Amino acid sequence: MSSTVAPLRPDDRPPLNLTGKKSRQRSEEVIKYALIACALVTLLTTVGIIGVLLFEAAKFFAEVPIWDFLSGTTWTPLFAGSQQEFGVLPLVMGTLMTSLVAACISLPLGLAAAIYLSEFASERARSILKPVLEVLAGVPTIVYGFFALTFITPVILEPLFPNIGTFNGLSAGIAIGIMAMPTVASLSEDALRAVPRSLREAAYGLGATKFEATARVVVPAAISGIVASFILAISRAIGETMIVAVAAGQSPAGQSGASNSVFDLMNSMQTMTGFIAYTFSSDVARDSVAFYSLLGVGLLLFIMTFGMNLASQWVTRKYREEYE
Amino acid sequence: MSLDAKSTGLATSVYSPRIGTRQFIGKVWRWIFFGSTALAIVLLGLLLWSIIEPGWSWLSWNLIANPPSRIAEKAGMNPAIWGSLWIVLGSGIGAFVVGLGTAIYLEEYAAKGRFNDFIQTNIANLAGVPSIVYGLLGLLVFVDLLHMGRSLIAGCLTMALLILPVVVISSREAIRAVPSSLREASYGLGATRWQTIWHHVLPAAFPGVLTGIILAMSRAIGETAPLLVVGGASQVLWKPDGLFSTFMVMPLQIYNWTGRPQEEFEHLAAAAIIVLMIILLLMNSVAIGLRQHFSKKARW
Numbered sequence: 001m002s003s004t005v006a007p008l009r010p011d012d013r014p015p016l017n018l019t020g021k022k023s024r025q026r027s028e029e030v031i032k033y034a035l036i037a038c039a040l041v042t043l044l045t046t047v048g049i050i051g052v053l054l055f056e057a058a059k060f061f062a063e064v065p066i067w068d069f070l071s072g073t074t075w076t077p078l079f080a081g082s083q084q085e086f087g088v089l090p091l092v093m094g095t096l097m098t099s100l101v102a103a104c105i106s107l108p109l110g111l112a113a114a115i116y117l118s119e120f121a122s123e124r125a126r127s128i129l130k131p132v133l134e135v136l137a138g139v140p141t142i143v144y145g146f147f148a149l150t151f152i153t154p155v156i157l158e159p160l161f162p163n164i165g166t167f168n169g170l171s172a173g174i175a176i177g178i179m180a181m182p183t184v185a186s187l188s189e190d191a192l193r194a195v196p197r198s199l200r201e202a203a204y205g206l207g208a209t210k211f212e213a214t215a216r217v218v219v220p221a222a223i224s225g226i227v228a229s230f231i232l233a234i235s236r237a238i239g240e241t242m243i244v245a246v247a248a249g250q251s252p253a254g255q256s257g258a259s260n261s262v263f264d265l266m267n268s269m270q271t272m273t274g275f276i277a278y279t280f281s282s283d284v285a286r287d288s289v290a291f292y293s294l295l296g297v298g299l300l301l302f303i304m305t306f307g308m309n310l311a312s313q314w315v316t317r318k319y320r321e322e323y324e
Numbered sequence: 325m326s327l328d329a330k331s332t333g334l335a336t337s338v339y340s341p342r343i344g345t346r347q348f349i350g351k352v353w354r355w356i357f358f359g360s361t362a363l364a365i366v367l368l369g370l371l372l373w374s375i376i377e378p379g380w381s382w383l384s385w386n387l388i389a390n391p392p393s394r395i396a397e398k399a400g401m402n403p404a405i406w407g408s409l410w411i412v413l414g415s416g417i418g419a420f421v422v423g424l425g426t427a428i429y430l431e432e433y434a435a436k437g438r439f440n441d442f443i444q445t446n447i448a449n450l451a452g453v454p455s456i457v458y459g460l461l462g463l464l465v466f467v468d469l470l471h472m473g474r475s476l477i478a479g480c481l482t483m484a485l486l487i488l489p490v491v492v493i494s495s496r497e498a499i500r501a502v503p504s505s506l507r508e509a510s511y512g513l514g515a516t517r518w519q520t521i522w523h524h525v526l527p528a529a530f531p532g533v534l535t536g537i538i539l540a541m542s543r544a545i546g547e548t549a550p551l552l553v554v555g556g557a558s559q560v561l562w563k564p565d566g567l568f569s570t571f572m573v574m575p576l577q578i579y580n581w582t583g584r585p586q587e588e589f590e591h592l593a594a595a596a597i598i599v600l601m602i603i604l605l606l607m608n609s610v611a612i613g614l615r616q617h618f619s620k621k622a623r624w
Contacts, residue, residue, distance in 0.1 A: 142575045146375070302453065
């Protein structure tokens with residue numbers, strides 16, 4: 001019995017058009033441009049930040065010469081008349097001193113935690129310690145400020161330093177250090193874990209102990225990532241606002257009356273961010289020089305942190321060891 | 325087990341000098357590393373205790389239902405809870421739309437090249453800009469330039485820009501994790517690029533995107549500095565009634581109470597922190613739950 005297989009498509013039908021509707025192609029284009037517009041928002045944000053800060057800070061620098069601002073050693077923007085001075089150095093010192101304290105805590109502790117988690121910890125220890133660090137990283141900074149003011153100063157520092165002020169740079173620095181520690185730990189751990197196993201095994205093969213392999217092979221191999229995490233942590237410490245606003249006090253270093261030294265961590269030590277926050281929690285007239293001074297401070301703050309972020313990226317790129 | 329120099333009888337001093345001492349040093353360091361990590365647990369414990377101890381007995385219905393007041397016993401943060409809710413939802417939706425769009429563009433459309441690298445570097449830099457600088461941007465652009473005033477919408481937009489880098493970075497990772505075989509199969513069946521993304525890539529990447537957005541929102545709920553700049557520190561007695569209404573958020577209310585000299589307000593601030601931390605904990609558990617729920621389903 002012969003059977004003829006019916007052709008799938010009789011030839012008298014028009015050929016199939018698989019290119020789709022015209023409208024479909026047009027909407028493809030529209031969607032593409034909408035997505036580009038989204039990507040441009042991030043660019044616009046950067047342009048906006050730099051643009052408005054420069055533009056508004058220019059109004060401040062028209063009143064106060066930029067050199068007086070950068071080299072002056074007295075910061076009294078809220079005073080009247082001739083007592084009003086705009087020397088930013090005391091604020092910069094406040095920021096640097098609190099960040100230094102924070103770095104002394106967050107860098108060694110963070111790196112040690114990263115080494116432990118990456119090289120020594122068992123799966124079980126990791127599963128407990130890692131979430132704890134994540135929780136610490138997620139605590140709002142205002143809570144750290146509260147912790148510094150109501151716990152670190154009265155419970156921990158006062159017994160050690162009886163003369164310490166209610167508001168002081170030291171407690172704020174310690175709290176920032178605790179806040180920044182998980183950042184260092186997490187980023188450094190990523191860097192350590194990226195070091196290939198073969199490097200460790202080679203070190204063991206040459207007779208190194210676990211610690212020697214870690215300290216002399218693994219850590220040096222991951223050093224670019226570790227340094228990048230250090231720079232990022234310090235940059236975060238410089239930009240931290242609420243901890244210093246709550247705990248570091250509202251007079252710049254050396255101007256609190258209790259102390260004349262800008263290095264004195266025991267007394268009130270306003271930072272750059274602390275000044276900006278303080279200006280907004282007290283009502284300063286919007287058109288005053290005092291108000292515009294905070295844009296000068298904001299610009300300086302932005303330049304410092306932006307520079308450090310770029311440095312961190314540069315270190316990562318320049319000194320990264322590539323392993324295949 | 326370590327090789328003992330005497331038992332092997334070899335001239336072991338060459339490769340294992342003082343092995344006992346060296347291993348002892350290693351043990352000491354191991355404990356130092358462990359101690360540093362375990363210190364995190366101690367610190368978290370102290371942090372929680374320093375809040376729960378003064379705050380627990382001040383947790384009350386008043387705190388949630390009442391407006392702020394000069395009398396600590398009556399004071400609450402109802403407007404602040406509503407404000408936080410609005411800010412988190414508003415900024416979350418804004419950052420979700422723009423952030424996901426950016427991530428799709430960078431992963432699925434943009435050719436590898438200078439422009440793409442430039443946008444990436446830019447996003448990494450934005451993630452490192454201090455939050456108070458975003459506040460200044462919001463104040464000068466949204467509040468002043470666009471005449472929004474110290475309003476909820478200005479707060480939402482500022483916060484959306486602040487969390488945008490986080491959303492972009494996490495969404496990109498989620499999209500990148502979708503295997504290219506899925507896209508190729510879809511193209512093979514004649515789908516266009518957008519059809520492929522919409523029907524196949526996005527559903528597969530969605531859990532990761534969602535986790536990222538919830539984590540970003542939990543950052544937004546704890547941020548204080550930018551909203552201090554944009555919204556001001558003055559007390560707000562009513563919950564927001566529209567996009568242009570004034571607002572207060574929980575962390576700002578806590579800041580306000582912490583700054584007062586009376587001790588009762590310190591307790592009140594601690595109680596408010598407990599509420600804030602519980603909300604944060606809930607948001608994070610949802611994010612973790614989603615991640616685990618979906619990671620079991622999707623396996624490639």
